[in-house]
Amino acid sequence: MEPPKGFLASLWSLLRFLPFFLGLLLLGIVKGVLVFPFVFLIMTLGNSAIILGLWLTHAVWTYYCIARAKQLGPVLKFVLAIGVSIILVSWPLTGIIGSIIVGVGYGFLAPIMATFDAVGEGKANNLMHCFLDGTWSTIKRSCTVVRDLKDVCFYSYFSIMDDLRLRDPPNGEIYEIRLCYIPGACMIGLLGVMVDVPMITLIAVCKSPYMLLKGWKRLFHDLIGREGPFLETACVPFAGLAILLWPLAVAGAVMASIISSFFLGAYAAVIAYQEESVKMGLAYIVSSLSMFDEYSNDVLDMPEGSCFPRYQYQKNVPLRGNSFSTHSSIRRENQDQKNPLSRASSFKDIIPELKPLKLLDHLFSECKRHGEIMIAEGIITHEDIKESRLNKGGSRILSIGLPAYSILQTLLFSAKTDSDGLVLSDNNEITTENRPKDTIFDWFFDPLMILKEQIKADHFSEEEEQYFSKMVLLLGDSKRLKKLNAQSQPLDERKQVEIDAFARRLQGITKSLSRYPTVRRRFEDLVKSLSEDLEKKFGSTDSVNGSQVSQNLKSFARLFSQKSIQMSRSTEDNCETSQLVNDIV
Secondary structure: OOOOOOHHHHHHHHHHHHHHHHHHHHHHHHHHHHHHHHHHHHHHHHHHHHHHHHHHHHHHHHHHHHHHOOOEOHHHHHHHHHHHHHHHHHHHHHHHHHHHHHHHHHHHHHHHHHHHHOOOOOOOOHHHHHHHOOOHHHHHHHHHHHHHHHHHHHHHHHHHHHHHHHOOOHHHOOEOOOHHHHHHHHHHHHHHHHHHHHHHHHHHHHHHHHHHHHHHHHHHHHHHHOOHHHOOHHHHHHHHHHHHHHHHHHHHHHHHHHHHHHHHHHHHHHHHHHHOOHHHHHHHHHHHHHHHHHHHHHHOOOOOOOOOOOOOOOOOOOOOOOOHHHHHHHHHHHHHHHOOOOOOOOHHHOOOOOOHHHHHHHHHHHHHHHHHHHHHHOOOOHHHHHHHHHOOOOOHHHHHHHHHHHHHHHHHHHHHOOOOOEEOOOOOEEOOOOOOOOHHHHHHHHHHHHHHHHHHHHOOOHHHHHHHHHHHHHOOOHHHHHHHHHOOOOOOHHHHHHHHHHHHHHHHHHHHHHOOHHHHHHHHHHHHHHHHHHHHHHOOHHHOOHHHHHHHHHHHHHHHHHHHHHHHHHOHHHHHHHHHHHHHO
């Protein structure tokens, strides 16, 4: 859909679109008013019950884990206990207020957005979807939010605290606070707040009129020409609302700048403590004003540079001067020259960016495929599945080993194909261009890319890859790992130590990934699916003796192997995957 050309055509398109837009907006508001009370009650009551019900347990267990932490010194434990006390006291109030705000906002806005999305391109039965979309689905998603919070409080929290309690000090040295530098750091932090808060407030207030006028100009231009956010039907209500609420957005930006100035100024204490120098702390206080000024200029597309000087405040980091916004502007201009995008182009026409949730769906789809093979081989047992369904932590082989094994197969395949990114089993490739622009995703993507390059440099043989796969899968069960290793040929000692280190690192990355709430929910669905597949193929596991189960598993393994080989022969890209399945089964 191309926007109209010329002022009269644009004006006529706008007038013709207004009744349609207002009708959808009115319908969405009615749906939002009807749905949001249910969403509000579900999220507020559910989240509040979880937060208040577990608050005492979390408080006691937090202090206990800090007291028993092996890698923390006594002074640091005391400081952490004080800081944690503030968090524990404010957590119930913050969590309940946040649940109320999210419940009202999501319950009211989600039906409106779903109403406009129902008339998008490629949708059938638009009228029916206009009335139904965003009603029951919004209520179901609110229940999912409560479930995810439950997973965080029941699983992720205890997993993190167990790591804090049980992990040994790195290199045998505990973390401790150097008391002699505390007074000077506190003075520098207080001085940083006193200087940065008024100066950053002044900078933000002076630039706010420019932000207000420039934002209004851009939004009105897009409204008249049906460009930018007004081109997509689902975005029209929010883009129109942005025009009315833009002054509030500007005021919110100023308030955010003022609030951030406290933390920006107080960070001078951290710099003074880290560098063991009051002079470096003072240099940071002045440089932080320059950094904020340059960053705001870059965001508002104002001339780069700053009137404030920028000094070197870290001994081991070279000074970049006032080149931050200059480099950002040059990088943005080069990107625009390489990939010129029309302002009138649809959001759907931009280079597609992979979504983290889609990648998680792919990961657990691979976990299910590999899990079926391992169940047939007998590597994953009925006891593992039963333990995962009954125990909140689950079997380590299923909760950590199986996802880590699936990720490893992607790394091995990507290294063999000499890819610059990660090649998935469906031939999609994750690169720096289409990777999710998400900080949390970077925590996992960057270490996996480093691990892939190390695997590529080592040129593992087929036997070493098999040993690597076994280590990643069975690292949590020494008995089964020893049994499988006894059946394989011994490896070079240096290679074995190196692979063991890689396996532990990959399991550590996977364990961190498993702590996110949506991952835990998908893992439970995976265990349920594997259990249902076993019951369909072999009947009730309690009524089958060991020899029958073993015979059925071997038959199923041969059948799955044959099907995998036939599927791989249909496409040339899946030949290596077929060989990997044959090696496993």
